[in-house]
Amino acid sequence: MAPALINANPVVYEKKERPARTTRPGDTEFDEYASEIIDQLEIFDHIRDIKDPEHPYSLEELKVITEDAIEVDDKRSYVRVTFTPTVEHCSMATVIGLCLRVKLMRSLPSRFKVDIKLAPGTHATEDAVNKQLNDKERVAAALENPNIVDMVDECLSPSFE
Template structure:
């Protein structure tokens, strides 16, 4: 099994019933894993929003980060980016979704936290 199928395959889109994989926002090829030093891993995820002006791109990035943080060891470094040329404000969103303070502030919002949890909960988890 691949890293992708183990962790990110079932992450759902925030406004559509499909997963990010089904919408071609994420694919196995868009995720790379490398070792930085010792036990520390670098997980690089590049995603492609469904449209160049996607208003939920930052939420998608936050959802991907949340799922990875839930499943990975603490020593993993996560770098999430919008694929170059696929979103009109990619640089600004890339800064947001890789800034620890902005991430922490976003996750303090109970409505946003609930939406992220809804997108990252596996279908099988909802029955237990």
């Protein structure tokens, strides 16, 4: 018997069409030596297609992430992504946050500090999830678990719809 979904019928939104941006060396990755400033849209373009762990939709399609919920300070090498789970008791909130963190760790130049946060008031265990997602030791421990790494990799794998 398959486990019941917390949100069996999420609201699905249409993805925004984006004009093609010029790619940098390394294609989908940021180049540490590129002169172009990393901005909010650039970050959003890298994380918008992350797949939800429970549904066949992207985080953008579920409005778990939006462009407006990304803060970038290129001069200070700082990025904050605030996400909104589809339900208050989302059991996958930590996995979603970990997917966001891993995608940005793999993409951004190492000079960046990244904070991943739940939108205030959107999750029953908001403080605990935020603490977990922004603690280096907890993130490292999670990424030592092959089951979690497989789940994250599945969410980050390209979709060929």
